[in-house]
Amino acid sequence: MANRSKIACRDPEVIMIYENEEDVLGVATIIAEQVEEYRTLPVNSKIGLIINKCKPAVILLALSSIERNIELYNQIIENKCLDYPHHSVLLCNNRESAAAFRCCLKGLFDDYFVYQPLYEKLRLKMIVHNGLQSSQTSTRYAGINDEELENIGENLSSLIDQSGECRQSLLGSISSCKEVINSPDSVEPDDVSRAILAKINKSHIEPMLADLESSIRENLDSLIGQLLAQKNGLSTFESRVAMINDMSDSNPNQRAARLQKELAEPPLRGRERILVVEDNVLYRDMLVKVLNNENFVVDVADDGLSALKKIKKNCYELILMDLFMPQLDGINTTKQIKAVTGGKSLPVIALTGNKNKELIKKWAEQGLNGYLLKPSNKTEILKAVNKVLDKKK
Template structure:
């Protein structure tokens, strides 16, 4: 395993949350070869710490079932560990790709990748590259937004302070003017000398009391009202700016709430996550194959047939298989080599495979068993033998 995977990046930009790193070894090696700041996380306490401390930009969820990944993501959202902008990739096997696609169309995850079997390595590389570019662009826009919003907010605050100062200065000017008028009044009343303007004192008092004081009061009132209105507009614009900034910041939180609601609906709806399990019958004899399928169908199982080993292997990528009844002699790929091929596929190492053949060569059966055969039923098989083999492997109908 790669160095990045063994040691783990302390402050990763990309993380894989999984319950089995070995099961995701291919994904881990691919990501760590492309991105240095990568870490795979298994322990809940470790997951929580990394999300809190590092806030990774890209999160991959790779549990053994889509429902398990949804459950984990919902729990982390509930703990408010994803209250920051991030991208998500849901990992799944081919049989659950339809469920994964639906999760993405609902906005629960940003994308999904089929890693079992892992055929399209370059698609995962492309997803990661596009997400990293998108995140880099968003971060640049956010920096510019915060910078410009900050400058505008600072300018508005300075302008508001300046207007308040002007308001106080005007109040002082009007008050000084009134004081001077009062001073002129006391000088005129207490002296027989004419005032500096050579205006008759009585006339001056009339002009002052009936015209100058009312005019000053009116001007002061108008200017004061205009300043109050201007301050109100400035403060209103400042609040609008704050609301815009809050709305942009709250957009992600609204998105998280939507994800939270859908994850709850997804987990509550058993039909959405329920995947039908099938019993596969592999035999090139169509009549015999259909007879076994009918027995299974009558007992509540969901059988599917395959007329060759090649078809059986292809069917594994399209269906959830709980057990296989395998004929030995078939054209092309026989039962022995089909079993060997199935055992080499990740995830099928322990799938019950039961021989269904007329061959009674014990040495052949022993050799077959060494390559992963779990049981043996001689043809012609009875209904009792078929059902007993499934019961022994703990495979129930439904």
């Protein structure tokens, strides 16, 4: 594994238990960037003894299935190897995310993370960060400083810092008020007076502070949202101004036409029918929403076999297809398209988080018209879709 010196730490604050080393390479590298006291362990009969000796603050379980993770975790607990405060994280594939959510809801695990496919690496870092911060056994974790954070721009960074400090200051003031009110030293030791103040506190002051706290949270969240929206709008305007300034003054009519085209809203396409073949529900729903908003008619399938059945019964202008899917993957599904359409070829855009050029090349040989690296945003999706559909005209 990468960063082996960190991942083999003898006295770890974070431990990840796995079955297949190749499955957790990405996750291991991400956590090793964040936590020096980190160790990965293949599952074996000595796991409980190692945990009992090291007493890690955060434990991540990355076995082949949720059922296997639950069985191992229960066994370690029953053997009294986890009899101290800790933060447990369940790692799962996308198809088991609903079960993972249920495990956390029922209090079995503290959090879960979908690492197959691996999308949100920063969310994984936040889960580990929160686990170390909340654990009573974590003593060496220093947190994440600004130098370790990815660059998001000086203005936005400053906005986040100022708003965060403001929020913490206001909410801290409310907490201080509550402590003073509830402190036994804040009233005279008279039973009648204490009873009256307690009644007033419960019926008036506490609800008022709760409303104030809620209002502050909502107003700050709204303020941050508005400032971000204004910032994004300003960035768009500034980019367009730059574009205008770069235009030649030699042809005013051409300049005016280009400006009008740039500022105009993109026209809605026709009612082209698109099939989205993707087993990741979150990403699939995002694709459908983006395409529906642009007036496309969208059907979905969660694996290759279901896709071929739909292609056989319906007429599609374009297929957006995932690479790794249950039952039949993207490459083999693409191979079979002509067979179910009577020799007719359909444009296919590959959806993949895999950057293996040889794999993409192998898929392209079966008939690809483009590809999108996951995760992708609205602009990237529509650019790829419109490019393929425009070529069909």
